[in-house]
Amino acid sequence: MKYLRMNSLTNLQRLESESIHILREVAASFERPVLMYSIGKDSSVLLHLAMKAFHPAKPPFPLLHVDTTWKFKEMIAFRDARVRDLGLDLIVHVNEDGLKRGVSPIKSGATVHTDVMKTEALKQALTLHKIDCAIGGARRDEEKSRAKERVMSFRDVNHGWNPRRQRPELWNLYNCRVKPGESVRAFPLSNWTEIDVWNYIRAESIPVVPLYFAAERPVVERDGQLIMADDDRLDIRPGETVRTEMVRFRTLGCYPLTAAVRSDAADIDAVIAETRAATNSERQGRIIDFDQAASMEKKKREGYF
Amino acid sequence: MADMPDMADKGLLRFLTCGSVDDGKSTLIGRLLSDTHLIHDDQMLALEDDSKRFGTVKGGIDFALLVDGLEAEREQGITIDVAYRYFQTEKRGFIVADTPGHEQYTRNMVTGASTASLAVILVDARKGILTQTRRHTFIAHLLGIRHVLLCVNKMDLVGYAENTFRDIETGYLQFTDNLDFESVTAVPVSALNGDNVTGKSAQMPWFNGKCVLDFLETVQVDAGKNRTGARLPVQWVCRPDGDFRGFAGTVAGAALKPGDAVRIEPDGAATRIESIETEGEKLTQAVPGQAVMVTLTDNVDVARGDVIRHADSAMQTADQVQAHVVWMSENPMIPGRQYHLKLATAAARASITDLKHTININTLEHVAAKTLELNDVAVCNLSFDRRVAFDAYQDCPETGAFILIDRETNETVGAGMIDFALRRALNLTKQKLSLDKNVRADALGQKPAVLWFTGLSGAGKSTVANIVDQKLHLAGRHTYMLDGDNVRHGLNRDLGFTDADRVENIRRIAEVGKLFVDAGMIVLVSAISPFRSDRDMARDLLQPGEFFEIHVDASLATCEARDPKGLYARARKGEIANFTGISSPYEPPAAPELRIDADTTDPEAAADLVLALLARD
Structure with missing residues (x-):
């Protein structure tokens, strides 16, 4: 960001500085941190901030991607290109046991798939690599139970979150102390909103997966949601036809579980204009969120991000 | 943009x-x-x-x-x-x-x-x-x-x-x-x-x-928020190669510019800001709240926890302060107990040495108190284990606020706002002693140490300690015995058995033990000392290798069956409050230098284990 107002920072500059401060606290306080790289727009911002925070050094931690094997093809291509361009270390973890058991979003349903291939897989990876701090791109404005989560969110030895026993968090004095086996999930973007993320992506020209921008894509309409036929594993049900429509994604995950929206917003300015005018929140495209009331809090207690 | x-x-x-x-x-x-x-x-x-x-x-x-x-x-x-x-x-x-x-x-x-x-x-x-x-x-x-x-x-x-x-x-x-x-x-x-x-x-x-x-x-809220010059608490030192040496942190107080004369606190070394940058882009200034990387013109010693501050705007440095503290834990604050302190990016150990009063937040009346409970707001004196640089909270919150973390649970238990440094800390210079510990220990021909026997009442701590004491004496060692019960008849006569008094009891025994170690002696302490954090405090008073924690580990059933002083029987009848093992907790050591299974080991054999431990060292 090129210029400063007289003596104070703009909204985005304040958010940027706060996030960089948090990333540096993590680097200085933990033995084996890792940056959770989910390839989405929030991860892209997080990665960009990490590059800024430690420049001219590289971020002193590797990236971790928990791959469910059902991500959009474009996401994986984007991931590999970014890591190569920035010269960073990437750990990719797949729950091989879940794969062997044949768990998939198609056969097992959204809840079981997410539980096994995301939550279980994440716990495996954190345990395997003895991670004491996992940095994530979650924001408090995403969801109600997130609104009460700490920036440094403590996890017990089973990776569980106890919302009633959270450590008080004051000023920017983060408590980074854990015992062996315990860990912290750090959320540098806690105070960002969806529109902040987009504005920052524009201001800093941060690369994001092209799926966020409208293009003609093959989709089927299912239960009122548009699902993209990203490969031939998608089960086309009787009565469904794959049509080409002008769509984009507000949020990215496993392709059979992430709904597209009809949109003509093909560049960042159009996406920002659309986001400002949106009448639905971004998580509406996340099929897993509708499974049960207070579902995010429940998943988080069990170790989900 | x-x-x-x-x-x-x-x-x-x-x-x-x-x-x-x-x-x-x-x-x-x-x-x-x-x-x-x-x-x-x-x-x-x-x-x-x-x-x-x-x-x-x-x-x-x-x-x-x-x-x-x-x-x-x-x-x-x-x-x-x-x-x-x-x-x-x-x-x-x-x-x-x-x-x-x-x-x-x-x-x-x-x-x-x-x-x-x-x-x-x-x-x-x-x-x-x-x-x-x-x-x-x-x-x-x-x-x-x-x-x-x-x-x-x-x-x-x-x-x-x-x-x-x-x-x-x-x-x-x-x-x-x-x-x-x-x-x-x-x-x-x-x-x-x-x-x-x-x-x-x-x-x-x-x-x-x-x-x-x-x-x-x-509404304009930024103007006048801080009343100090620029401060940059150092978060992280950046050394990607032999050439670049940058200091990462977030600016507080006032703007910082390249060329500014600065001091590195708490040591006070003088230098200048060479450059301020974010991602390689040189800035003409950094304003409060901005996260930046600075380089300095001189090769001075700077580490995480230090503060780079503007030369014209002094900070206080001290190891004792008065502060307002808000207690945030269900476990009460106990004066004398040590906690982890986090102040800006500095870490230290802190204990509350004097609880002046709590404040009734409805009436603003001052209330006398011995401990702090959840939600209490109090004015306290605190003592740190090292000198720390800070400002009064009302002048610069970023360098005047701290949190206290329990050393056992890692819970954030207190939040503090510094009022000022205590004058006695500013004026008191430590008396330099010409005869030091090594000289005294050499004169006695031994390595000084504290053997700290902990365990339940009736576990056999004093019995084992006495045998060790005699054997060391026969071997020509200079020893002294501090028995918890005996100390309570003299030095600690004023203390009872509340948690707060137990902490103070152990603190005094530990300090006396330290004086004896300074004098070159081998000290045997026999005390229930039920709280892990207090034994850790005793350990921290000494140099590494001087403190031996010996857990005389007998089951409650064994101790109660022995009951040499009839105390368990009285405690069970409710005649003794706060009795360790019955109505007050015992926290066993996580990693003692020696654990004696007192259910199966007789006192003579136990004493030999202790002597073997010393011989090994």
Whole structure:
């Protein structure tokens, strides 16, 4: 960001500085941190901030991607290109046991798939690599139970979150102390909103997966949601036809579980204009969120991000 | 960002809302969010659904459910924790810390206030200024918030009467007159009907001020917040190669510029700022709140925890301070116990040496106290294990605030705001002794040590220690025995068996042990010493290798069966309060130098294990 107002920072500059401060606290306080790289727009911002925070050094931690094997093809291509361009270390973890058991979003349903291939897989990876701090791109404005989560969110030895026993968090004095086996999930973007993320992506020209921008894509309409036929594993049900429509994604995950929206917003300015005018929140495209009331809090207690 | 005029001048305001559910606090926030179109359709649908299931507003939308996110909160209809909400208008971004208003949630309000620069305090127009209004105002003041917006809510229920509002406004201005606020503003509102929330109310033409949103969009809070020059607490040292040596941190106090003369605290080394950069881009200045990387013109020693400060604006450095402390844990604070301290980026050990008084936050009266309980606010003296650089909290919160962390549980147990350094710490220079410990120990021909025997009453600590003492004496060693029971007859005659007194008992024994070690002696301490953190404190007083923790580990059943002094029988009858193992906990050592299984090992064999341990060292 090129210029400063007289003596104070703009909204985005304040958010940027706060996030960089948090990333540096993590680097200085933990033995084996890792940056959770989910390839989405929030991860892209997080990665960009990490590059800024430690420049001219590289971020002193590797990236971790928990791959469910059902991500959009474009996401994986984007991931590999970014890591190569920035010269960073990437750990990719797949729950091989879940794969062997044949768990998939198609056969097992959204809840079981997410539980096994995301939550279980994440716990495996954190345990395997003895991670004491996992940095994530979650924001408090995403969801109600997130609104009460700490920036440094403590996890017990089973990776569980106890919302009633959270450590008080004051000023920017983060408590980074854990015992062996315990860990912290750090959320540098806690105070960002969806529109902040987009504005920052524009201001800093941060690369994001092209799926966020409208293009003609093959989709089927299912239960009122548009699902993209990203490969031939998608089960086309009787009565469904794959049509080409002008769509984009507000949020990215496993392709059979992430709904597209009809949109003509093909560049960042159009996406920002659309986001400002949106009448639905971004998580509406996340099929897993509708499974049960207070579902995010429940998943988080069990170790989900 | 030059191509984004709509974003360029947007600042960020962090504010706190306080008031109980009955005052309509959640309704006000919900109204701000919905009137600024920050509630999406799917969230509104969920809110309508939730209002039917859990709502307290008959037939209407219960905005409280929008902010009360945890399951327990929704079921019980109360706000337990701090919730953060976000909204933006064309003029500003806002972060709202929504905190519960009841006295038992003081901890949460303090947390929310710590990052806020303005407090929105709600009162019910029918009730006026209440005890809780004064409490909320005091906490805002304590945490250094300098701007208050008093929302006199439910004006619809008093017929929008101007005199009702003016009476409350006048009373509040009188109350806040001697508190150090820069601005206090009152506005009459009806959150339920939206009067004076996001637009001027037609119901109250007599009110000439701004509506709530208009006020929040325009109030200036940055000016004058800090009263010190630039400070840069060093977070992380950047050394990617042999050439570059940068110091990463967030600026506080005032702007910092290349060429500025600076000092590195707490040691005071002088140098200059060479460059300030973010991602390689050179800046002409860094302003408060900005995260930057600086380089210095000289190759001075700088590490995480140090503060780079402007040469013209001195900081205090001391190892003893007076501070206001808010206790945040269900486990009480005990004077003398050591906690981890985090102050800016510095870490140290701290203990509260003198609890001057607590403050009744409803009446502001001073109350004498021996310990601190959850939600207590107190004035204390603290002692650190090293010299630390800081400012008074009211001058610069970023370098005047600290947290205390329990050494055993890692829980954040206290939040503190430094008032000033204690003069005795500033003036007292340590008496330099010419004969040191090594000289004295050499004269005695031995390596000094403390053998610390811990375990339940009746485990056999003193029996084993006595045998070790005799054998060492026969081997020509110079020893001294500090027996917990005996010390209580003399030095510690004034202490009882409360947790606080047990901590002090151990602290004194540990300090005496340290003096003997200084004199070159081998000291045998026999004391139940039930708390791990106190034994760790004793260990920390000594050099590595001088402290031997020996756990004489007998089961409670064994000790109770032996019961040499008949104490267990009396404790079981309830005649002795706070008896370790029965009505008071014993925390076994996690990694003692030696653990003796006293159920199966006889005292002679146990003593030989101790001697073997010493011989090995």
